Amino acid sequence: MMIKIYGIPNCDTVKKARRWLDDAGVAYDFHDFRKDGLEPERLQGWIDALGWEAVLNKRGTTFRKLDEADKAGLDAAKAKMLMLDQPAMIKRPVAEWGEGVSVGFSADEWRARLAA
Template sequence: MITMYGIPNCDTIKKAKKWLEANNLEYSFHDYRKDGLSEEQLTGWVNELGWELLLNKRGTTWRQQSDEVKNNIDETSAIKLMLEHPAMIKRPLLDTGSVRKVGFKDTEYAELFA
């Protein structure tokens, strides 16, 4: 079963959902804010994908952090920050059961599900 993780009002999430639906791929959506996220799950993703890939430094939540937080970020503090502010996790995170993919590009999704 395909699971898409993210927040529902994200434009990239909307594009990815539209692509999956247009390609008749069933999926479930996991809303970080509503459905939560465990430290174990996030740590697993960090171990597999790297905290640098998962931490969204482009969003307003990151920009609102103090310079001290931004200048001293490491794996431990990034995990803590992403658990406190799930909107800071890049999205979507797509889990096919065997592969995890961060972000959305239609060409990459087409390859993944070819």
């Protein structure tokens, strides 16, 4: 199974996830969506699979610094626009596992996905 990890290299959770994969000897590709960009279609696929609420990181500094007007009336379309404009608002890491996708890092979940 080919795994593709999306995130920002200096994110602590992304670092932890990549270290875990390296220690487990699991090959993966890394995509820095701040530097390399993010296609709207790919983000839409994540939103379709997981829901925009799961993909948008409301606890992150980038989201918290938004004007209240930008946070008001948040829906799928507005959330997608915000995430495309500022990819740091995407919960990290996003992992594509062949046909599946996940956000965040959980060693137990990732171990189960690799065992499947």
